Amino acid sequence: MAIIEAENLSRDFQVFEQAGRFRRRKRTVHAVREVNLTVEPGEAVGYIGANGAGKSTTIKMLTGILVPSSGSVTVCGFNPVPQRRDLARRIGVVFGQRSQLWWDLPLQDSFPILGAMHRVPTSEWKPRLDDLVARMDLGSFLTTPVRQLSLGQRMRGEVAAALLHRPELVILDEPTIGLDMISKESLRQFLDFERREHGTTLLLTTHDMSDIQRLCRRVLVVDDGAIAFDGALTALAEMEGATRTMVVDLVEPVHDPAGLPLPVGATHSGVEAQGIRHNITFDSRQVSAAALLAAISSTAEVADLSLHEPDIEYLVRQLYGSSKR
Numbered sequence: 001m002a003i004i005e006a007e008n009l010s011r012d013f014q015v016f017e018q019a020g021r022f023r024r025r026k027r028t029v030h031a032v033r034e035v036n037l038t039v040e041p042g043e044a045v046g047y048i049g050a051n052g053a054g055k056s057t058t059i060k061m062l063t064g065i066l067v068p069s070s071g072s073v074t075v076c077g078f079n080p081v082p083q084r085r086d087l088a089r090r091i092g093v094v095f096g097q098r099s100q101l102w103w104d105l106p107l108q109d110s111f112p113i114l115g116a117m118h119r120v121p122t123s124e125w126k127p128r129l130d131d132l133v134a135r136m137d138l139g140s141f142l143t144t145p146v147r148q149l150s151l152g153q154r155m156r157g158e159v160a161a162a163l164l165h166r167p168e169l170v171i172l173d174e175p176t177i178g179l180d181m182i183s184k185e186s187l188r189q190f191l192d193f194e195r196r197e198h199g200t201t202l203l204l205t206t207h208d209m210s211d212i213q214r215l216c217r218r219v220l221v222v223d224d225g226a227i228a229f230d231g232a233l234t235a236l237a238e239m240e241g242a243t244r245t246m247v248v249d250l251v252e253p254v255h256d257p258a259g260l261p262l263p264v265g266a267t268h269s270g271v272e273a274q275g276i277r278h279n280i281t282f283d284s285r286q287v288s289a290a291a292l293l294a295a296i297s298s299t300a301e302v303a304d305l306s307l308h309e310p311d312i313e314y315l316v317r318q319l320y321g322s323s324k325r
């Protein structure tokens with residue numbers, strides 16, 4: 001059975017706008033339009049789109065916070081709004097921008113409350129907590145009130161809290177927002193481990209392409225409330241031919257870009273560090289990263305290189321610049 005099944009799921013909002021000095025006009029915002037979505041157990045799905053595209057509204061409907069205007073949805077076999085309590089025992093939710101922990105309590109006092117709320121026996125949540133504390137390195141700040149934790153520490157606590165009851169589906173809204181690179185990577189590693197080891201299904205929204213690349217094979221792009229793309233991330237990038245950037249450091253400087261001929265599809269976008277560092281943008285439909293590196297290596301020795309993917313906002317804007325927002 002699918003873990004998420006949405007059929008023609010839609011949500012409208014009525015908003016009032018100023019129409020002249022004393023008049024207000026009612027307008028309907030179609031935040032989510034006829035979304036059809038099936039997510040199978042164990043999948044990791046990235047849900048991406050520009051600001052205001054409808055991601056959070058969809059998540060709120062999936063978690064039972066918002067009533068759909070029309071269409072139907074089941075999550076873990078439950079109708080989210082009327083069966084919200086049952087659903088809460090089966091899913092974990094993490095909002096990067098909002099804490100779900102008790103601000104004045106230390107983490108160690110929150111876990112017994114969560115265990116009781118989810119009706120998980122102590123004999124089950126205790127060993128699970130020991131495992132989470134070890135794997136997410138929570139030990140050094142378990143006794144600190146949540147409000148005194150750093151953002152990275154708090155997010156680890158949030159994720160541990162959301163996963164204490166071993167939910168089969170974890171929904172994460174911008175889980176890595178504001179985190180430094182090390183905290184982002186350890187969070188991604190942990191989530192990936194959970195999925196591989198326990199078959200946990202992941203659905204996440206993010207503006208960080210690396211989250212998707214690291215965690216999700218499938219990506220959904222939402223544009224103006226509707227699903228505009230559903231498939232592999234590689235297919236999305238190839239479809240658009242979004243330009244990627246390769247930064248190469250050479251062993252010997254090459255000052256003039258003409259001294260480093262590039263294949264068709266690649267162009268120099270800058271030379272730095274007295275000719276050592278070359279920034280090259282390329283269209284992966286025309287030339288692969290491997291072919292580009294081979295071409296560069298045939299004229300100069302490469303000491304180091306890094307690849308930069310286009311950010312999600314850029315990719316989505318390129319793809320669906322037609323958005324009415």
Ligand SMILES: Nc1ncnc2c1ncn2[C@@H]1O[C@H](COP(=O)(O)OP(=O)(O)OP(=O)(O)O)[C@@H](O)[C@H]1O
Pocket residue numbers: 013014015029030031049050051052053054055056057058
């Ligand atoms: N409570 C509300 N009342 C009125 N309009 C709303 C409400 N919530 C969302 N909207 C509108 O619905 C649309 C979709 O918003 P939503 O928050 O789902 O977008 P999003 O994709 O999550 O954006 P972001 O990436 O900025 O978080 C926007 O136009 C937003 O202004």
